[in-house]
Amino acid sequence: MLLVQHIRDHYDQVLLGLKKRNQVHADDTLQQVLALDELRKFSQTQRDQLQAEANTISKEIGILMKEGKTVEATAVRDRSALLKTQIKELEEQHDQAEEELKALLYTLPNVPHEAVPPGKSAEDNVILFTYGEIPNLEESKLPHWELIKKYDIIDFDLGIKIAGAGFPVYKGKGAWLQRALINYFLDQALAAGYLEIQPPILVNEDSGYGTGQLPDKEGQMYYVSEDKLFLIPTAEVPITNLYRDVLVNVSDLPIKNVGYTPCFRREAGSWGAHVRGLNRLHQFDKVEIVQITHPDNSYETLEQMSAYVQGLLQKLELPYRVLRLCGGDMGFTSAMTYDMEVYSAAQERWLEVSSVSNFETYQANRLKLRFKGEDKKSQLAHTLNGSALALPRIVASILENNQEFDRIRMPKVLHSYLGFDHI
RNA sequence: AGAGGAGUGGCAGAGUGGUCGAUCGCGGCGGUCUUGAAAACCGUUGUACCGUGAGGUACCGGGGGUUCGAAUCCCUCCUCCUCUGCCA
Incomplete structure (x- = not known):
């Protein structure tokens, strides 16, 4: 606000x-x-x-x-x-x-930072940086929704049976890969100085207002009417709301939290042919990083968080690019957002896997998240967050990019987490 | 889920209709003393809004009501505790 x-x-x-x-x-x-x-x-x-x-x-x-x-x-x-x-x-x-x-x-949405380019849609986003080699696959390459069937690691039909479309069931090495990625991402964040939080995955109405999902976007969230609770669309909601109505000491800044949670999105009306397989789901896993900073440092922090996320993608050996979102494509509450997109070699398209944003005081004002400065006066802090990382599209790219004739190589950094080096 | 009890400043805990934003203590901050520290002593110590300012207003879990006047009485919701029930 x-x-x-x-x-x-x-x-x-x-x-x-x-x-x-x-x-x-x-x-x-x-x-x-x-x-x-x-x-x-x-x-x-x-x-x-x-x-x-x-x-x-x-x-x-x-x-x-x-x-x-x-x-x-x-x-x-x-x-x-x-x-x-x-x-x-x-x-x-x-x-x-x-x-x-x-x-x-x-x-009223947040006021974009002056460096944010004008524009109406994703077309107008600015590509800042591209990294890595796009793999040169055989003609017989398969998209991930074929690969998961071939190796029997993720089953959409079973998910439909017990829940509905967009709720995949991970099996065997597919489930193991999920667990490995979550643990790897959490360990990396811990090493980078983040404090791990395991929050509730249902939140009340006040929390929805705090981070900007409410009012207006209630249709995007699953709602438990009996208890007036929302299933979280991202860990940003419970973790940032930990600091709702909080007056912290300036010496406590920056606050760095990381949390793994499942995320739930109704995605009403946004289904189509281009969102097959893991590209868009109702339930998915994500590790989220959140920082609360002094207003003077928030853009420096945004760069650090962006670099951190890029580091993860590099270690996973995935080709990616970094975009600065234009005014028209940025989230409602953000002042500046970087999107990281990974190249998925069989679909031959870039997939968004992370979004790192600085909200400046927009969320803090709603949250009443303040700090007491040297002059004893309280002022609003800045909040930031980023996916580090969202799993499904990472999995899609790993499967597609690393496919060979009769197996799929796993990135080296995951070997010790997996106990195997290929599927 | 049923019965009972309770929610007051960072913490602890008085206050049951009238200068109560709120006693006392602990903690915090400043000072005296000390080479320094501790102890002791003195002082100070919530948040928000309005006002150029002096200052004013609001807040005792949230909301509503009674009254000239509410932390105090009434209604309602929320949370916590105890007992019973259920349960990973």
């Missing part, structure tokens, strides 16, 4: 940023925000004044009653009753303005 003060102080910059996100009505919305905030402040000032008077009167009545001057007390009491109705009116005005203001702010 954007800060009203920031909108007021940097109006043109905010407007420009929102335009970069193709928010056509941004000017109107921002003007409304400022008007509502004025109304909010005005009604509070008025209300506070009347309330101060009412408080004084109440104390006077108390003293009069104690002295037994009941006649005088009754006279003052009438004045107080009048104040009360006025206060109530102003309070309603104030609360309504505040509520409308909040609702409006919820509709």
